[in-house]
Amino acid sequence: MFTGIAEEIGHIRQIKRSGHSCTLTISCRTVLEGTKLGDSIAVNGACLTVTRMDQDSFDADVTPETLRRTSFSICRPGSPVNLERALRLCDRLGGHIMLGHVDGQGKILSFRKLDNSIEVAITLDKALMRYIVEKGSVAIDGISLTVAERTDTGFTISLIPHTGEKTILMDKKPGDPVNIECDYIGKYIEQLMKDKPGEGLTLGMLQSLGHGGSYGL
Structure with a gap:
């Protein structure tokens, strides 16, 4: 699991393609501290497994499924990427719980300056829009x-x-793809x-799932 707080901006050093999959070599330093072979690192939100590492880089295999759902297919050597190590139980949860399972891609529509923040508008397929909730997490x-x-066709976020x-979000331009992971609770x-067709959402169902006790239901 991850929190969505990027620890470092790394750069893709090399891409070894093989059919519909590939192996990425990523240059970095911070996320290698305490990392060992087999550990997970989120690369632009996609959970990848460290298969090789040295003092300033690591390798990770990208499966056909991950390549299809993410923007890795258009990455090139030198492309910057957000990096985050997997969450430890003793860490602060500064963002929200993320699984590192990218649902699909959105596209940057526009950037707009608003006082001390930048409003970023993103378009998203209707199939994923049902998981987007105003004031919710993405x-x-x-x-x-x-x-x-x-x-109806997307959403906006405010970037401090x-x-x-x-x-790397401010390095993007309108039309660029971004990896999207929706809040897994809704899914x-x-x-x-x-x-459970025909039953509807009831108080009893919520309580059986562990909800309701602390919300006055």
């Missing part, structure tokens, strides 16, 4: 962000200067409702 290229406004400096609820 991961964009592995960054935990809050949905400011929801539209610190986040812009510590991540689980949707699946639970599909598995």
